[in-house]
Amino acid sequence: MLPFGLCALLLAFAPAVFADSTPVLSRQSWHESSLSTALFQCAIDGLTELAIPIHEARPEIAADGKSPETFGAWTHQPICTPTLASLSSKLCVYTNASFSNGRGISIFTTPSLAEEFANLPAFRDPKALGGKAVNVNSRAWYTDQLPGKGVGMLASKNLKFHDRVTAYTPALIAHLEDELSTAEREKFFRIAVYQLPDATREAYLQLAYVYGHKAIRVQDIVKANTFQLNVGGQNHLAVFPETSRLNHACASNAQYYLDPSLLTHFVHVTRPIVRGEEITISYTSPLEPTHIRKQHLENGFHFVCTCPRCSAAAATDATLQDIEAMQNALNDWTSSSTATTKLAEKLIQTYRKEGLEGFMDMPYGFAALAYNAVGNAKKAEKYAKQAQEAILMKDGPWTPNMQIWIDLLKDPRKHWSYQRRKP
Numbered sequence: 001m002l003p004f005g006l007c008a009l010l011l012a013f014a015p016a017v018f019a020d021s022t023p024v025l026s027r028q029s030w031h032e033s034s035l036s037t038a039l040f041q042c043a044i045d046g047l048t049e050l051a052i053p054i055h056e057a058r059p060e061i062a063a064d065g066k067s068p069e070t071f072g073a074w075t076h077q078p079i080c081t082p083t084l085a086s087l088s089s090k091l092c093v094y095t096n097a098s099f100s101n102g103r104g105i106s107i108f109t110t111p112s113l114a115e116e117f118a119n120l121p122a123f124r125d126p127k128a129l130g131g132k133a134v135n136v137n138s139r140a141w142y143t144d145q146l147p148g149k150g151v152g153m154l155a156s157k158n159l160k161f162h163d164r165v166t167a168y169t170p171a172l173i174a175h176l177e178d179e180l181s182t183a184e185r186e187k188f189f190r191i192a193v194y195q196l197p198d199a200t201r202e203a204y205l206q207l208a209y210v211y212g213h214k215a216i217r218v219q220d221i222v223k224a225n226t227f228q229l230n231v232g233g234q235n236h237l238a239v240f241p242e243t244s245r246l247n248h249a250c251a252s253n254a255q256y257y258l259d260p261s262l263l264t265h266f267v268h269v270t271r272p273i274v275r276g277e278e279i280t281i282s283y284t285s286p287l288e289p290t291h292i293r294k295q296h297l298e299n300g301f302h303f304v305c306t307c308p309r310c311s312a313a314a315a316t317d318a319t320l321q322d323i324e325a326m327q328n329a330l331n332d333w334t335s336s337s338t339a340t341t342k343l344a345e346k347l348i349q350t351y352r353k354e355g356l357e358g359f360m361d362m363p364y365g366f367a368a369l370a371y372n373a374v375g376n377a378k379k380a381e382k383y384a385k386q387a388q389e390a391i392l393m394k395d396g397p398w399t400p401n402m403q404i405w406i407d408l409l410k411d412p413r414k415h416w417s418y419q420r421r422k423p
């Protein structure tokens with residue numbers, strides 16, 4: 001039956017929040033990858049010499065007389081590994097140094113996936129990035145050293161809900177694999193970074209790293225700054241130099257999503273930020289129990305989380321259980337349901353009190369349904385719009401839950417939820 005199908009969808013999305021329900025992108029820690037293990041467990045001790053100084057990582061393989069016209073979407077001849085058994089393909093470095101008005105991009109991937117990249121609107125449609133002011137400085141932020149945190153991103157003016165913070169394409173994208181040796185991988189990553197335009201390469205090389213061993217610096221920077229990007233069903237690691245300056249907070253004031261066709265990482269403000277205040281995003285789902293969040297941050301990002309939602313574990317976890325109980329009640333459409341609009345309002349307040357303004361799609365969505373269920377179409381519309389707005393900043397327009405609110409907003413009175421619970 002349709003109504004319960006939709007409710008089930010909503011329920012299915014409720015506990016699996018954020019990274020896991022985001023089809024295209026998550027912070028690396030969330031899906032701790034085979035690469036990071038293979039990359040660094042075995043390798044560091046044996047490597048004492050710099051394989052190739054980064055600024056001299058010229059491809060060893062000279063262009064074999066081919067003219068640039070034959071490189072397709074790329075400005076440099078692709079440089080390839082032998083066939084990797086695990087992928088049944090070679091991996092090559094594909095660089096387009098003129099990408100997005102000379103920002104440049106390097107992609108280490110298979111030849112067939114390189115084709116898929118080259119066919120994306122980000123490459124094909126000359127207006128796709130410019131039209132959305134991608135890779136344009138929003139003048140909303142600057143970077144600075146922050147005590148105990150390294151470099152962070154701060155607001156250069158007062159920012160309000162929904163303001164754009166950043167929208168950037170990656171400097172480096174790399175296919176996930178665990179077959180290359182660390183030294184081999186470093187060699188190809190260095191070629192990729194070397195071939196970028198100067199400004200983009202320098203921005204990359206200035207990023208933070210985890211291990212600090214120079215021989216693996218380019219991979220080390222990937223390790224510390226990666227977002228996962230799924231292209232052609234394959235996981236890639238992507239490094240966005242500007243965006244990487246956003247530090248983690250348990251109750252972040254900004255939210256991000258990735259547009260895979262534009263290869264663009266968008267960040268928007270989710271609660272007012274004053275000039276000089278740090279702008280933060282959440283590296284893990286803030287709705288997971290504290291020990292899970294702490295573990296993700298330690299394993300994936302190598303820091304111990306000390307913000308209030310980590311240090312006050314008992315209180316935070318109690319609140320998270322309240323949230324779950326409220327959501328379960330609001331998702332109950334049987335005649336014995338305890339769902340009320342008051343409960344929905346309380347859920348919204350609880351999210352806000354926790355500083356979860358970037359994750360309001362669920363509470364707004366429950367409020368829209370709760371109000372519609374007692375025949376208050378006006379408030380249902382208001383909350384459905386807010387749920388949509390939250391999804392657009394958190395997951396992007398293609399998210400399945402979007403359709404629920406499009407359907408409701410067509411005509412709340414014809415929606416399955418209308419007057420389903422008598423007031």
Ligand SMILES: *[C@@H]1O[C@H](CO)[C@@H](O)[C@H](O)[C@H]1NC(C)=O
Pocket residue numbers: 072073074075096097098099100101122123124126
């Ligand atoms: C590089 O990317 C741009 C898009 O920014 C595209 O127009 C161009 O054709 C691509 N290829 C080369 C060789 O410049």
